[in-house]
Amino acid sequence: MSLGISGFEWYPNGREFIVSASSKRLPTGWEPIKLYRIPKDMNLNEKKAELLYSIRIDENNLFAVDVGNFKWSHDGKWISFLGTPTPSWAMDSNPLCVLSSDGKVFRDIGRMLGFSDWFKWAPQANQLAYISGEGRFFVEN
Structure with a gap:
């Protein structure tokens, strides 16, 4: 398909992909x-x-060098994904983000550990649930 891809997921229409290209340190x-x-x-x-x-990338607020684990909302209008900082930092904190399918709205939702099964869209609503936490500890709700 393309070179330079670090992560991808099909769009719900099955005709295209959303793909990510990692950050580089300059x-x-x-x-x-x-x-x-x-x-x-x-x-x-x-x-x-x-x-x-x-x-x-902002090392004090939203720090990641890559994103992946893409998941679409039930209506295909939003996609959620986890940011991955440098390897040792990723053990303690990963930003959970959402982006509208047209790329016009981006939100940094919160921090969580790097377990992709710990965030899920509601089956019939644009609601994203996740287990938050940082520092190798997690909390509920």
Whole structure:
């Protein structure tokens, strides 16, 4: 499909993917994590990739170098995913984020440990439940 992908998930329509490209450390700091929408017939044609959203990295607020574990809401209007910071930091805190399917609305929801089965969409509503926590401890609700 494409080069440079670190994570992906089908769109609910089955005709395209949401894909992520990891951040890299530059002399000026961390570059944004980029999310793209690509058609399933991309066939390495870079012109078919559409930038959906760029996640700005802030080491004090939202720190991740990659995102993955994509999960769509029941109506396909939202996608949730976990950010992954550097390996040792990921053992203690991972940002849980949501993005609208059109890339216009992004939210940093909270922090949790890196267990993808600890966040789930409600079966028939745009409600996201998750087990929060940091520092290798978790809390309910």
